[in-house]
Amino acid sequence: MKSLHSLSTLLRVILICGVTLGAGTVAADAVPPDPLTETATMLANGDFAAKEAAIERLSAIDDPRVLPMLQAMLAGNLYRNDDGRLLQSTGSDQPVTVTDALSGQQQSDIAGDNLKKISINNKLRGALRSSIAVLSLSHGDAAVRLQAAQDLLERMDDKLVPLLRQQLQTESDTRVRRVLQLALAFGDINANDSQQRLQAIEILADDGQVEARQRLTTLLATGTDGKPLESDAAVLAAARKAVARIDSRAELYGFAETFFFGLSLGSVLLLAAIGLAITFGVMGVINMAHGELMMLGAYTTYVVQLLMPNAIAYSLFVAIPAAFLVSGLTGIAIERGVIRFLYGRPLETLLATFGISLLLQQLVRSVFSPLNRSVATPEWMSGSWQINSMLSITYNRLYILLFALAVFALLVLVLKKTRLGLQVRAVSQNRAMARAMGVRSDWVDALTFGLGSGIAGVAGVALSQLTNVGPNLGQGFIIDSFMVVVFGGVGNLWGTLVGAMTLGVVNKFMEPWSGAVLAKILVLVFIILFIQKRPRGLFPQKGRAVEH
Amino acid sequence: MQKSSFFTTTFRETLLRDRGGAVLLSVLLLLMIFIPLLNLGTGVDNPLHVSTYTVTLLGKYLCFALLALSLDLVWGYCGILSLGHGAFFALGGYAMGMYLMRQIGDRGVYGNAELPDFMVFLNWQELPWYWYGFDHFWFAALMVVLIPGALAFVFGWLAFRSRVTGVYLSIITQALTYALMLAFFRNEMGFGGNNGLTDFKDILGYNLQQDGTRVTLFFLSALLLALCYALSRYLMNAKFGRVIVAIRDAEDRARFIGYRVENYKLWLFTLAAVIAGIAGALYVPQVGIINPGEFSPLNSIELVVWVAVGGRATLYGAVAGAGIINYAKTWFTSILPEVWLFALGALFVIVTLFLPDGLAGLLRRRKTAAPPAAQSQSGEAAA
Numbered sequence: 028m029k030s031l032h033s034l035s036t037l038l039r040v041i042l043i044c045g046v047t048l049g050a051g052t053v054a055a056d057a058v059p060p061d062p063l064t065e066t067a068t069m070l071a072n073g074d075f076a077a078k079e080a081a082i083e084r085l086s087a088i089d090d091p092r093v094l095p096m097l098q099a100m101l102a103g104n105l106y107r108n109d110d111g112r113l114l115q116s117t118g119s120d121q122p123v124t125v126t127d128a129l130s131g132q133q134q135s136d137i138a139g140d141n142l143k144k145i146s147i148n149n150k151l152r153g154a155l156r157s158s159i160a161v162l163s164l165s166h167g168d169a170a171v172r173l174q175a176a177q178d179l180l181e182r183m184d185d186k187l188v189p190l191l192r193q194q195l196q197t198e199s200d201t202r203v204r205r206v207l208q209l210a211l212a213f214g215d216i217n218a219n220d221s222q223q224r225l226q227a228i229e230i231l232a233d234d235g236q237v238e239a240r241q242r243l244t245t246l247l248a249t250g251t252d253g254k255p256l257e258s259d260a261a262v263l264a265a266a267r268k269a270v271a272r273i274d275s276r277a278e279l280y281g282f283a284e285t286f287f288f289g290l291s292l293g294s295v296l297l298l299a300a301i302g303l304a305i306t307f308g309v310m311g312v313i314n315m316a317h318g319e320l321m322m323l324g325a326y327t328t329y330v331v332q333l334l335m336p337n338a339i340a341y342s343l344f345v346a347i348p349a350a351f352l353v354s355g356l357t358g359i360a361i362e363r364g365v366i367r368f369l370y371g372r373p374l375e376t377l378l379a380t381f382g383i384s385l386l387l388q389q390l391v392r393s394v395f396s397p398l399n400r401s402v403a404t405p406e407w408m409s410g411s412w413q414i415n416s417m418l419s420i421t422y423n424r425l426y427i428l429l430f431a432l433a434v435f436a437l438l439v440l441v442l443k444k445t446r447l448g449l450q451v452r453a454v455s456q457n458r459a460m461a462r463a464m465g466v467r468s469d470w471v472d473a474l475t476f477g478l479g480s481g482i483a484g485v486a487g488v489a490l491s492q493l494t495n496v497g498p499n500l501g502q503g504f505i506i507d508s509f510m511v512v513v514f515g516g517v518g519n520l521w522g523t524l525v526g527a528m529t530l531g532v533v534n535k536f537m538e539p540w541s542g543a544v545l546a547k548i549l550v551l552v553f554i555i556l557f558i559q560k561r562p563r564g565l566f567p568q569k570g571r572a573v574e575h
Numbered sequence: 576m577q578k579s580s581f582f583t584t585t586f587r588e589t590l591l592r593d594r595g596g597a598v599l600l601s602v603l604l605l606l607m608i609f610i611p612l613l614n615l616g617t618g619v620d621n622p623l624h625v626s627t628y629t630v631t632l633l634g635k636y637l638c639f640a641l642l643a644l645s646l647d648l649v650w651g652y653c654g655i656l657s658l659g660h661g662a663f664f665a666l667g668g669y670a671m672g673m674y675l676m677r678q679i680g681d682r683g684v685y686g687n688a689e690l691p692d693f694m695v696f697l698n699w700q701e702l703p704w705y706w707y708g709f710d711h712f713w714f715a716a717l718m719v720v721l722i723p724g725a726l727a728f729v730f731g732w733l734a735f736r737s738r739v740t741g742v743y744l745s746i747i748t749q750a751l752t753y754a755l756m757l758a759f760f761r762n763e764m765g766f767g768g769n770n771g772l773t774d775f776k777d778i779l780g781y782n783l784q785q786d787g788t789r790v791t792l793f794f795l796s797a798l799l800l801a802l803c804y805a806l807s808r809y810l811m812n813a814k815f816g817r818v819i820v821a822i823r824d825a826e827d828r829a830r831f832i833g834y835r836v837e838n839y840k841l842w843l844f845t846l847a848a849v850i851a852g853i854a855g856a857l858y859v860p861q862v863g864i865i866n867p868g869e870f871s872p873l874n875s876i877e878l879v880v881w882v883a884v885g886g887r888a889t890l891y892g893a894v895a896g897a898g899i900i901n902y903a904k905t906w907f908t909s910i911l912p913e914v915w916l917f918a919l920g921a922l923f924v925i926v927t928l929f930l931p932d933g934l935a936g937l938l939r940r941r942k943t944a945a946p947p948a949a950q951s952q953s954g955e956a957a958a
Contacts, residue, residue, distance in 0.1 A: 313742050313745075313746075365924055365928065368928055369927065369928070373741055373742045374654075374656045374741070374742065374745065375927040375931070376927075377656070377742060377745060378876075378879060378880070378883060378923050378926075378927050379923055379924050379927040379928065381876055381923055382880075382919070382920040382921065382922065382923020382924040382927075383920065383923075383924060384920070385916050385917075385919055385920030385923065386916075386917060386920035386921065386924075388916065389913065389916035389917050389920065390917075392913070392916075393913060502873075506746075506749060506750055506753050506872065509746045509749075509750075510746075510750060513743065513746065513747075542761075544757050544758075544760065544761055545758075545761070547754075547757055548754045548757050548758050551750045551751075551753065551754040552754060554747075554750065555730075555733075555747050555750060555751065555754075556733070558737075558739055558743060558747055559733045559734065559736075559737040559739065560737065562737055562738065562739050562743065
């Protein structure tokens with residue numbers, strides 16, 4: 028073997044062909060080298076230009092070995108050994124197996140071989156991707172074909188047009204067909220036949236993505252004399268209409284997306300505020316520690332996940348009742364220990380509960396460290412729902428929106444349909460009369476406060492899926508949630524719902540032109556002014572209880 | 576002539592009847608005499624020497640005391656629990672900070688005489704219009720009073736006229752300071768964003784790092800505290816103060832009798848904001864920095880606890896509370912930092928549950944047990 032290296036390059040190429048065929052004979056007149064082997068050799072030994080030519084030739088060869096070889100090359104897993112043979116590895120998968128790219132034989136002993144990676148540059152990478160995509164277009168799996176068609180969309184050129192037209196005739200999957208048509212339309216937009224151009228415009232307008240819009244605007248370009256380059260008035264009008272259609276659709280979806288973000292923010296505000304709507308709205312107690320009760324709920328989620336690391340998917344279903352209990356019991360303790368001594372002195376209640384919030388924050392800091400803890404998001408909550416090419420909704424926000432509405436509905440049911448709810452409403456409307464009717468008002472107070480606090484805990488579980496869980500988690504929400512309650516009208520749960528959603532949506536719609544922080548400031552200023560005009564909120568409570 | 580002598584006699588009488596105030600003013604007077612002497616008049620190794628650090632710390636406490644005094648006016652006497660009072664303090668501080676920034680001139684890191692460092696850093700080309708005039712001390716001093724005063728006036732005019740009271744008012748004042756904090760954190764506002772204003776060099780030509788300047792600032796803090804105390808005491812004992820207390824105790828009755836309740840509240844609120852602004856302006860040159868953190872709702876609410884611990888509606892109680900709690904804070908945060916929030920939180924709960932009248936109330940309760948002669952001398956028995 029050693030002596031082979033001393034031969035001329037030409038001879039060496041031929042020899043290697045022989046070796047790869049397994050013939051092992053040094054004879055120029057042996058089996059004529061088949062095109063695959065020949066181009067593979069070019070790939071192994073040539074410079075970048077030769078490699079590019081080889082890739083093009085390879086993709087024209089109908090052979091099942093070509094696609095894996097090109098894919099390996101793109102991934103950097105294609106090697107050449109001392110003999111100039113092409114070897115491909117399985118990449119970083121353990122254990123790494125190395126096979127001969129052409130014969131498919133597994134190479135067991137490569138330790139002594141001096142493997143050289145087949146180097147590629149960006150130009151080759153592009154060529155490889157195109158070739159892979161073209162080859163994958165005839166793959167048996169529709170998903171692979173779709174991916175291939177989408178890859179080709181980004182690298183369309185004239186040479187691909189006949190191939191795609193041919194594919195389109197045999198393609199049966201509608202999604203793949205649509206992408207292929209779109210790809211062809213990218214080319215047809217510049218066709219000489221104006222009928223063809225019109226058709227392409229139609230297809231591009233249906234697609235409506237950024238790339239399609241860009242192609243359409245090239246039709247509208249004007250020359251140096253200010254006249255459009257496009258000569259056909261019908262095509263020009265169609266293109267204008269198509270761009271307008273895409274723009275209006277983008278606007279609509281943008282609107283829908285912002286609206287959803289607004290509702291999502293609103294749902295967080297709602298979760299934060301409904302607990303407060305009970306303690307503040309129904310009982311008239313200002314609970315500044317409400318945010319910290321939410322924080323406790325979030326930390327409960329963290330602890331639950333620590334306890335069941337193998338079942339993260341179900342952890343939230345355990346965390347919700349657990350957080351309700353933890354925060355609810357803490358709330359009852361606060362009510363029994365502090366607040367009940369301060370009924371009728373709202374400002375003192377405010378101060379005392381603020382003190383409790385500091386205590387709880389510091390407690391969490393001492394127990395869990397002041398750093399943020401990471402709470403895992405279950406599989407079923409991550410990812411997003413792709414409604415169409417322009418609109419997608421993340422699952423966690425969607426679920427939290429639904430969850431907030433469910434909690435709200437449940438709470439309304441509890442207050443309207445259960446005995447506890449009846450008693451709560453009675454005490455909130457007229458404490459003395461309720462007592463006279465035999466309602467144990469102190470017991471009702473404790474339970475109401477516990478209920479409001481428990482809901483804060485549940486809100487904390489939801490928040491743990493959206494933001495960082497840290498000791499300051501609750502602080503950021505306390506002002507916002509008070510604003511919601513005050514804006515919606517104290518003592519009115521429906522007002523809280525409307526208030527939260529309104530503020531969320533308004534906030535998100537203002538963000539694009541004012542920035543997130545300024546939007547928040549403007550909303551705060553708006554509420555401050557709003558309270559001046561309607562001190563009792565959007566939906567004031569009616570009845571005698573209203574006065575003081 | 577006669578009117579003026581009438582004024583001075585009632586003023587003097589007012590102060591003479593005020594035992595706690597007399598103690599406070601005497602202490603302030605002693606501080607004003609001895610601290611400069613012990614700092615400037617003694618060598619560093621003299622056992623009686625008071626270090627400049629201590630002088631500045633005491634000066635800081637005095638500014639906080641002035642702030643607490645202003646809150647006591649609105650909360651203690653009128654029952655308006657402002658949870659955003661720190662905003663006025665911070666605004667006064669920013670006005671002073673802007674003057675001090677302009678005094679840096681071309682001695683900043685970038686050496687730009689036209690623009691403060693942070694504007695150069697943000698690539699701003701010219702000074703925003705609202706920075707004009709802050710090169711002059713008189714203008715800055717005017718703004719220290721005007722800006723907090725104007726904000727309080729507008730806010731109060733809106734709030735009191737539509738009869739926003741109690742916890743609602745507390746929450747919207749908190750929202751006010753929160754909104755201001757968010758606004759001042761923005762770089763685009765042109766107040767140094769997150770970092771605020773700092774790196775001050777001198778005030779009215781005097782180097783801020785020099786002992787003499789520090790002592791003078793301390794002296795001025797003490798003097799202004801004494802003056803504001805005397806003014807507040809006078810106002811609260813005058814008819815104005817009586818009406819204010821009546822509004823606190825029964826707003827509707829005061830209104831039905833014919834007092835324009837909202838006007839009284841508005842002027843009191845504005846006055847308190849102005850005093851808070853002055854406190855902020857004195858605070859900034861002493862600590863050498865003002866940043867948006869001063870607007871944080873937590874600061875304002877901590878301030879409430881100073882007043883609550885000292886005792887509401889006593890004025891001197893607020894001053895004492897500010898001093899005691901800030902001393903405790905300095906002590907705790909240097910030795911047991913994690914205990915401080917526990918202690919502060921517990922303080923809120925304990926004071927509201929067990930000490931509704933604060934430390935001053937505790938003293939008064941002991942005095943009530945003493946012979947009645949002593950009680951009648953106490954000017955506060957009526958309030």
